[in-house]
Amino acid sequence: MKSLSWMILLSVLMVASCTTAATPTPTTVSPTVLPPTEIPATATPALAPAALAGPQAGSSMLWLDGAMLVYVPAGEFVMGTGTGSTPEKTVYLDGYWIYGTPVTNKMYTQCVATGNCAPPAQEIGSPVYSNPQYGDFPAVGVTWDMAANYCGWAQAQLPTEAQWEKAARGADGAVFPWGIAEPSCSALNFKGCLGHTTGVLDYPDGRSPYGAYDMGGNIFQWVNDFYTEHAYDSMESRNPTGPASGDSHVLRGSSYETELAFLPSGVRHYGGAGYHSPELGFRCAIPQPKPLAPFCQLSSYVPTGAGPSGSTCELPQMGVQRNYCAGRVGYATITIPEGATYRITTPGYSCSDAIVNGERLITCSGPDESTGKLTVCNAACGGEPSETGAPIVCDPGYNLDASTVMCIYAPISLEAGVSGCPVGYNLIQRGSRKICAVGLNQNGQCSPGMYYDGQYGACVSPAAGADAPYGINDPATASQMLQGCAAGYTYDPAYQCCQANAGGAYPGCPLGFAFEEGQNTCVPQRISVSSPGCVTVSMNIARCEPIPEDFCSVIINEAICKRNPLCTWQERQGYCRPK
Numbered sequence: 001m002k003s004l005s006w007m008i009l010l011s012v013l014m015v016a017s018c019t020t021a022a023t024p025t026p027t028t029v030s031p032t033v034l035p036p037t038e039i040p041a042t043a044t045p046a047l048a049p050a051a052l053a054g055p056q057a058g059s060s061m062l063w064l065d066g067a068m069l070v071y072v073p074a075g076e077f078v079m080g081t082g083t084g085s086t087p088e089k090t091v092y093l094d095g096y097w098i099y100g101t102p103v104t105n106k107m108y109t110q111c112v113a114t115g116n117c118a119p120p121a122q123e124i125g126s127p128v129y130s131n132p133q134y135g136d137f138p139a140v141g142v143t144w145d146m147a148a149n150y151c152g153w154a155q156a157q158l159p160t161e162a163q164w165e166k167a168a169r170g171a172d173g174a175v176f177p178w179g180i181a182e183p184s185c186s187a188l189n190f191k192g193c194l195g196h197t198t199g200v201l202d203y204p205d206g207r208s209p210y211g212a213y214d215m216g217g218n219i220f221q222w223v224n225d226f227y228t229e230h231a232y233d234s235m236e237s238r239n240p241t242g243p244a245s246g247d248s249h250v251l252r253g254s255s256y257e258t259e260l261a262f263l264p265s266g267v268r269h270y271g272g273a274g275y276h277s278p279e280l281g282f283r284c285a286i287p288q289p290k291p292l293a294p295f296c297q298l299s300s301y302v303p304t305g306a307g308p309s310g311s312t313c314e315l316p317q318m319g320v321q322r323n324y325c326a327g328r329v330g331y332a333t334i335t336i337p338e339g340a341t342y343r344i345t346t347p348g349y350s351c352s353d354a355i356v357n358g359e360r361l362i363t364c365s366g367p368d369e370s371t372g373k374l375t376v377c378n379a380a381c382g383g384e385p386s387e388t389g390a391p392i393v394c395d396p397g398y399n400l401d402a403s404t405v406m407c408i409y410a411p412i413s414l415e416a417g418v419s420g421c422p423v424g425y426n427l428i429q430r431g432s433r434k435i436c437a438v439g440l441n442q443n444g445q446c447s448p449g450m451y452y453d454g455q456y457g458a459c460v461s462p463a464a465g466a467d468a469p470y471g472i473n474d475p476a477t478a479s480q481m482l483q484g485c486a487a488g489y490t491y492d493p494a495y496q497c498c499q500a501n502a503g504g505a506y507p508g509c510p511l512g513f514a515f516e517e518g519q520n521t522c523v524p525q526r527i528s529v530s531s532p533g534c535v536t537v538s539m540n541i542a543r544c545e546p547i548p549e550d551f552c553s554v555i556i557n558e559a560i561c562k563r564n565p566l567c568t569w570q571e572r573q574g575y576c577r578p579k
Helices: 002-019 105-113 144-153 161-169 475-481 558-563
Strands: 060-062 068-072 075-079 089-093 096-099 220-226 248-253 268-272 280-282 297-299 322-326 329-336 341-344 350-356 359-366 370-377 398-401 406-409 425-430 433-438 451-453 458-460 489-492 497-500 513-516 521-524 527-531 534-541 567-570 575-578
Touching (some): 089 161, 105 144, 144 220, 161 220, 329 370, 341 350, 359 370
Antiparallel strands (some): 068 096, 075 089, 297 406, 370 534, 451 458, 513 521
16 A cells, blocks of 8 residues: 555656746857858959050051041150241150041041031132042141131140141151151142142151151141240240240141242241131140040941952052142043053043053043042953952941941950950950950051050050950940040940930041942042952042132231232231232
8 A cells, every 4th residue: 555655656746847847047059150251163353454565656546536646655856947936945745646647528527517516618729628539638728716626526636836846857856757858749749749739648758757647748737836936935845835825826837839948847837716728727636545435336348458259369559649730621640550451430531541751650631629430450360340349347346237338336245255256356365364355457457546555465545455345345344434425426325335416427437438339338549459450549630620819818927928919917817818
């Protein structure tokens, strides 16, 4: 009995111990410290810095208006003729870019088309500026204000007098752009050569030490400085900008009517701000170019020297074209190889063939202010000329639209693919990454706003270096870095390019090219490949009909004007006019 009672008591105690709440024991929980998150192996490393040589003396660069710029490096140069009011001075200039030619008619036409420039005055005896046949002739009939306005539209400025003179004479202060050789009609267009303006690329033998054309002859050129006779006496020795004010501005260079004695590059002239003339144009300068945004659309083109696909036939070598008036008839001449065949393809033209001083000279005549086409062929090649034989291409970063034959901006990925980079792009090693960078186009030029850096091996921006996303699909970087849509265009962040405003126009054909309606593309203006062994030459005929002649307006020197009994000098405006 006692044993049974004890067992019952033990069972009750066990049940009680299971139902009584236990007091919790406090515990401290320490957070688990995880190792640092590692960068996945697939992450893209940063681009290594690019080593650049920088622009060199004479480096070239296209600009937004189709101009070709040349680079003038920083340093001292000799300024002045050493006589009279232009004593020799040693002047230091920072590096800058300057237009390699005067502003041309077709450059100026683009500004007018956007509504940002007034049309130039139609000077007596000068071609109509909007006539595409004279697109590469210098724009004339512009006042100083019009010239300054154009340069501002092109994100540039008129050069200072010092910048113009250094670009013309070089660091050593040569007498003429080409050196010290006696001036001749093969180096420049001055009095006694032609009697009218010519294309800005017509005188390669007269280029300056930095490669600038027409720094002598063809037209006088506005510069930024106000004129005073003894400005050199107080000129700063570093980056001079001229007097702070004045009634006239400086003109530099010479024209197609300039006499031999006034051809040296150090000679100065001046004109009032409202003055314009058939012998007066301008060029622009850019001390610090901005990283340009590309245009959304450009004209396609036939590359210079390109032949029809599969053609190995040697092309005939052509001489330099000249044109002149004899009486009331205009003529154009060009030299061709002795064994070549030729035919004129423009109605209203006639040509003669002669051997002159051992060279075969073709002389053609036609209507005033017209352009005739002469096709010259290597007789050994045979075949009929064809205007559709050469390929049509676009610059790197653009795709050809087959329906319009226009080039549409189409940037690519920065990273190189398995097969490398597309045509027109160069493969560049930047640290551990292989990338694609825009290279030279098929005319051997970089895209506008870029120069070719030999050390880097591709085209780069002088302002943004190798990282400017030109031709590269990078909307964020493009919006931050690219600048430079001219007035009349708006930056489109979706397409990363400059879109023409309503009613605006995209740039036309580049310098040295003309629009060919049959192919709806740009072709080399003077000499273009047309079929195997054949080239087509465009020859301009000047206006030769009698025109009223204003003997006074071409005089830009006050003393000479006053000595002429038929003229009177306008003190306030600073120009010469008939009495």
